[in-house]
Amino acid sequence: MLSSVLSPIVSNAQTMSLVGGSMNAGQSYIVSWNPNTSNWFSVIAGRDVYYYKIDERVLSNVLEQKSTPNTNISQEFSSISTTSLQSEALCYSWSPENKETFAVGLSNGSILLDDIQSDQHVFAEFTRTDPANRGKTSSPPCRCIDWNPVETNYIAAGYDKVPKQNCVAIWDLSRITSGGFSGIISDTESTISSDYGGLSSLHHGTFVSNSVKKQSNTFQLPSRSYFTTKIVTRPLYELCPGEGATSISWMPNQSNIFLLGTSLKYIRLFDLRDSLAMKSCKPSKSFAVHNKSVLGIHFNPFDSNQFATYSEESVVRIWDMRKMPNPIKELNVASLFPASSQKTPPTISQVQWSTSHKNVLGVLTKDSNSIKLCDLAEQAKTVKYKISNYQTVFSSNNSPITSFSFHPNIPKCILLSTYTGFVQYTFLKDFTKFSISCHEEIISAHNNQIVENSFIQPNDIISVMKERAKRAIGLDLKHNIAVSTSLKDIDGIIIWSWIHKMRELNKMNGRNQPNEQFYIGIQTILDSSMLLQNLTGQDDSTFLPFKPLTGTVSHNFKGNTISPHSEIVKHSSTTRYHSPQRSICLHVCGWDQEYLNALKSSQVPPEYLNERSVAIAIFNMDIKAAANILGVLSDNDKKSNYMFLAYALGGYSESRREEFHNVFNNLYPKLNDPYLSAAFGFLTSSEPKDVECVLEQKAIPVSDRIAFACYYLNDFDLGKYILSLKEKGLATGDIQGLLLTGLQSNESYQLMQKYVDRTGDVQTACLVFNRALTTKNSNSIADIWMENYRDLLDRWKMWEERAFLDISIQQSLRGESVISHEGATPTQSSVNTFSGTAPILQASVSIKCAFCSQSLHHSSLLSSKGGRQAQLANKHGNNLSMPKTTSCPSCRKPLPKCAVCLMAFGSPSHSMGGNSSSEMDFCFSWCTRCKHGGHVKHLLDWFENHEECPVSDCKCKCFSYL
Secondary structure (H helix, E strand, C coil): CCCCCEEEECCHHHCEEECCCCCCCCCCEEEEECCCCCCEEEEEECCEEEEEEECHHHHHHHHCCCCCCCCCHHHHEEEEEEEECCCCEEEEEECCCCCCEEEEEECCCCEEEEECCCCCCEEEEECCCCHHHECCECCCCEEEEEECCCCCCEEEEEECCCCCCEEEEEEECHHHHHCCCCCCEEEEEEEEECCCCCCCCCCCCCCCCCCCCCCCCCCCCCCCEEEEEEEECCCCEEEEECCCEEEEEECCCCCCEEEEEECCCEEEEEECCCHHHHHHCCCCEEEECCCCCCCEEEEECCEEEEEEEECCCCEEEEEEHHHCCCCCEEEEHHHHCCHHHCCCCCCEEEEEECCCCCCEEEEEECCCCEEEEEEHHHCCCCCEEECCCEEEEECCCCCCEEEEEECCCCCCEEEEEECCCCEEEEEEEECCEEEECCCCEEEEEECCEEEEEECCCCCCHHHHHHHHHHCCCCCCHHHHHHHHHHCCCHHHHHHHHHHHHHHHHHHHCCCCCHHHCCCECHHHHHCHHHHHHHHHCCCCCCECCCCCCCCCCCCCCECCECCCCCEEEEECCEEEEECHHHHHHHHHCCCCHHHHHHHHCCCCCHHHCCHHHHHHHHHCCCHHHHHHHHHHHHHHCCCCCHHHHHHHHHCCCHHHHHHHHHHHHHHHHHCCCHHHHHHHHHHCCCCCCCCHHHHCCCCCCHHHHHHHHHHHCCHHHHHHHHHHHHHHHHHHCCHHHHHHHECCCHHHHHHHHHHHHHHCCHHHHHHHCCCCCCHHHCCHHHHHHHHHHHHHHHHCCCHHHHHHHHHHHHHHHCCCCCCCCCCCCCCHHHHHHHHCCCCCCCCCCCEECCCCCCEECHHHHHHCHHHHHHHHHHHCCCCCCCCCCCECCCCCCECCECCCCCCECCCCCHHHCCCHHHHHHHCEEECCCCCCEEEHHHHHHHHHHCCCCCCCCCCCCHHHHC
């Protein structure tokens, strides 16, 4: 899934700054976009309110990342007007429907309505102090106001705590124009400016903050004008006595409900329709949400039931109106900053939801020069946690930020102000997100564009695993060898051949069941005492895990015990070592006596002959067989030097070894094959033979080097060499090292995990370490590999391959023959083969009654009293009849109901109709997480238009888990 998080600004070229005339450094500025236009915004600075607009062409060019010409700053920013107020402005609210109306709350308790482009400007005032007594009596400051988004003639205002007064007032704006308002009309002073502010040529895109002086030519204040202002002194409602208001907010899409944050850590819910609450002036509900004053209440623009609150603590809590009084998330803001930079916990000064990115919350702390943008969707599901996924937006001049505002209409546009008098806007850029599919495709998303690309590579492990799966690689060992051979997968050929040989050895020793079989490594076979120690706790170096192979019995062999030392055998002109253990190692490495005899008698089919066959023949000093194989290979490749080598090799003898050595030296630069280079280097070396040229040839597979070592190394050197190979395999994650560790040791799991980490080949890990082969030493990591491979098959939609994988594992565990599946639909014979004598598996999922826990299935419903008619109808061929019972056949308690139509389980819904094609739609389905469910058709219809569960108060996104 692609997700998007806001990121810092792209560059300073996309950030402009402006300052109004009387904005002085050190003041606290509050900025806000106008929600009804795309380019208007306001700046509150003490007793002044400034209104500006930005050239829409500049906004669109920056948004589309087009180059913007160096135009004069006056062409980009222009002042609409400025209003000077009676006292300091503490709060504000834009009209939700009129772009020219702005409400501001003052420290003297008044609320002023400002008409931005009118000559009059302040055309209405709402105050609870009679104008006749103004100056004689004091009114509590207006701390917060909010304009009703539905009933736009209502404004809710919150005031400081004053004895014997309510802290909330609901003002009705319709009283201004109806003539029925309570109050008087008086002359009220309002200062306006039609073109306030000035330009500076310091740098492009910046207004400079300067104190306004009378003699200044840059800033010029117009003369004051006096207008008539309507005053309303009696609110529609006064609520909540004995407390102080610190924040207030109407619920979105609700005209009568608002939330009040108080200085006593509570949120009060008021419903204007609750007549009893209105008479008593008390809230309908109350919730304790913080330990201190609730300084902010902000509803999520994408979810009208969700809102954020904060207080003087460094904690932001996210709430859901349907899940009160417990928060659904709690953000520790202190985790956003380095611990070394925090002497005291940060104090939150502002919180606001992003209007363009769902679940992104902006957080500003006091005296900070950055805004933290937190993506709540990426967080853990626990209630309390630290924020881990966030980005930072810095002010352009690195000075502390006083406020910020997300643009309501333009995505990723943010406005912010600083203590130094700068107000800047900038566009935020989305990180480019990438998602890689299991079909070798990559998709990237940036802004509103999605780009799809294919990166198919022949040797990519995803391509290789998918091709193996198409060729039905599984637990059929012979088939796996054939698949690996066709794909020229050397590692696969070696591993599957070794496992096949080990299985043959186990069956030769009467171990037919998986829990009886050994899949031990060559090191363990050579050091037999290691196995006996693990099995019995006894230390006997003469124990042999397998019976000696035919023709390899030593005169010292009695029962299952052997001499711990190898015998020295003179073979041709070389000295070799022999023991039953070594013979078993040669067998599992593919150098068994049957293969050697076939090479000697030229009975190996030509298509199976290669340079490896030549090398094995030479290592066994069978020069004639090696020359014959070279002749066959030269017929297949006319351009090679194999025929010349065959002629030279045909005349080889120990007496002519020096002569042949010279010939080999001339041909050596042309021998690119590692087998031939090692074999002829060994053949031409003097006695004792040079074995290092073979043992250190890394291009030769481990299995062949081990077999060669079993021929020509004594017991001490062989043990030392095997140990060094195993250590290298464990260090590099070489899968061929499994021949040394086996499949039933802890080292084998470590090696395979390193191999998976290095290559990503979870398929081989899953199939090699399936439970049928590792029952003696199972490990949970093998189950992880299995689940990952199953998920991969599901993502590839290879359902049959996934099913046959599970079937073959169960067959192997029971000791049955594995069905070979090559992508075709299983035949009846294969199905019969699978069934065998194994018991039929019972259903693993059943529906039970929540009261008596008895199973509910179709037959029990039909046999119940309510389902008798349906049973008779089915008997007479009426397949449209369905069981009608709505209660448990055992305890008669009601059955679960569909969350959409509210009909009980077992009852056909009228919306289904009588169409026989809706038989599946009639069935019930449940979410495995929230356990809610209903008719399949109803659920499908519901989730076409909804994301969340149809059950009220359940936020589970059931359909996304399918």
